[in-house]
Amino acid sequence: AQSVAQPEDQVNVAEGNPLTVKCTYSVSGNPYLFWYVQYPNRGLQFLLKYITGDNLVKGSYGFEAEFNKSQTSFHLKKPSALVSDSALYFCAVRQLNTGTASKLTFGTGTRLQVTL
Amino acid sequence: DAGVIQSPRHEVTEMGQEVTLRCKPISGHNSLFWYRQTMMRGLELLIYFNNNVPIDDSGMPEDRFSAKMPNASFSTLKIQPSEPRDSAVYFCASSRKSGTSGNYEQYFGPGTRLTVT
Numbered sequence: 001a002q003s004v005a006q007p008e009d010q011v012n013v014a015e016g017n018p019l020t021v022k023c024t025y026s027v028s029g030n031p032y033l034f035w036y037v038q039y040p041n042r043g044l045q046f047l048l049k050y051i052t053g054d055n056l057v058k059g060s061y062g063f064e065a066e067f068n069k070s071q072t073s074f075h076l077k078k079p080s081a082l083v084s085d086s087a088l089y090f091c092a093v094r095q096l097n098t099g100t101a102s103k104l105t106f107g108t109g110t111r112l113q114v115t116l
Numbered sequence: 117d118a119g120v121i122q123s124p125r126h127e128v129t130e131m132g133q134e135v136t137l138r139c140k141p142i143s144g145h146n147s148l149f150w151y152r153q154t155m156m157r158g159l160e161l162l163i164y165f166n167n168n169v170p171i172d173d174s175g176m177p178e179d180r181f182s183a184k185m186p187n188a189s190f191s192t193l194k195i196q197p198s199e200p201r202d203s204a205v206y207f208c209a210s211s212r213k214s215g216t217s218g219n220y221e222q223y224f225g226p227g228t229r230l231t232v233t
Contacts, residue, residue, distance in 0.1 A: 034221060043120070043207055043224030044159075090159065103172060104222065106159045 002027040002095045006107035013081045013114050021076040021110045023091030033074040034092040034104065035065055044090060050074060061085070081114045088112075118142075120225035122208050128231045134196040137228045140189055141210030149222060150183055150193050151207040159207075165191065198232045205229050 003026045013019045025031055032051055036044040048059025055067040065076045076089060091107040121140040129135055141148050149164040163173040168185045176183070180199070185191040195202055209222040 036224075043226050044209075044222075046221040046223065049221055103161065103164065106161075108158045 002031075002093050002105045004091050004093050004105055004107040006089075006091055006110045008110050009108075010111045010113060013112070015083050015114050015116050016080050019076075019078050019081040019085070019112065019114070021089050021091075021112060023074045023076065023107060024072050025074060025091070025093040026072065027093060027095040029095050031074075032094040033065075033067060034094075035059065035063070035074075035076050036090045036092065036106075038088040038090065038109070040087075047076070047089075081112075083114045083116060086112055086114045120208055120210055120223055122206075122225035122228050124228060125226065126229050126231075128233065129198055130233055131199055132197045133232075134194065135198045135202075135230060135232075137193040137206050137208075137230070139191045139193070139208030139225060141191070141208070142223055143189070145210035145212055145223070146188070147211045147220075147222075148185060148191050149209040149211075150191070151209065151224075152204045153207060153227070154204045162193070195230075198230075200232045203230055203232050 212220040
């Protein structure tokens with residue numbers, strides 16, 4: 001079975017500082033990994049994904065994530081946080097080549113709070 | 117593209133009533149997903165379809181819940197009878213069909229906030 005862990009319920013960062021939102025995963029094979037963001041009263045929005053290739057993936061709004069196979073992690077990062085980045089962030093994983101073709105497993109979410 | 121469209125955006129109903137939530141996926145997408153989000157349980161996958169066929173409904177909480185996808189551009193999630201514990205935000209999402217790969221991201225609708233009193 002595949003699973004995702006987001007160990008922090010909330011991350012607090014000052015505007016202008018770098019931010020990291022942590023994610024670790026568990027699958028029996030190679031993973032597809034995704035990050036989504038949810039603003040208040042909105043649906044989830046796709047930020048970025050890792051499929052294969054370069055371990056550093058760049059996405060929307062200046063976010064990036066680094067895939068680390070040995071640590072089974074896919075942490076979300078941004079060099080300089082903005083107040084407007086405050087939102088709920090979800091990590092998701094899908095195992096490559098399974099019978100349940102499309103099913104993503106989402107983490108519990110991490111609330112990012114960026115303050116002035 | 118208009119994105120995933122859900123209706124209604126808000127629904128308030130009394131316990132025991134039937135509730136129908138509607139979803140129009142993005143044109144050209146072959147996979148459709150229904151999720152439920154609550155503070156207590158987070159984001160839960162209820163059911164998903166590939167090419168209008170239900171593939172996995174193991175997340176459907178009980179027989180009161182049913183979902184259909186009569187064609188590629190429309191799906192419904194029905195709760196009958198509704199109960200207060202069904203109160204949640206229900207999201208529909210769509211993606212290009214993954215087959216045995218899974219690299220296509222899902223696009224979420226704005227959600228339907230359901231309140232059962």
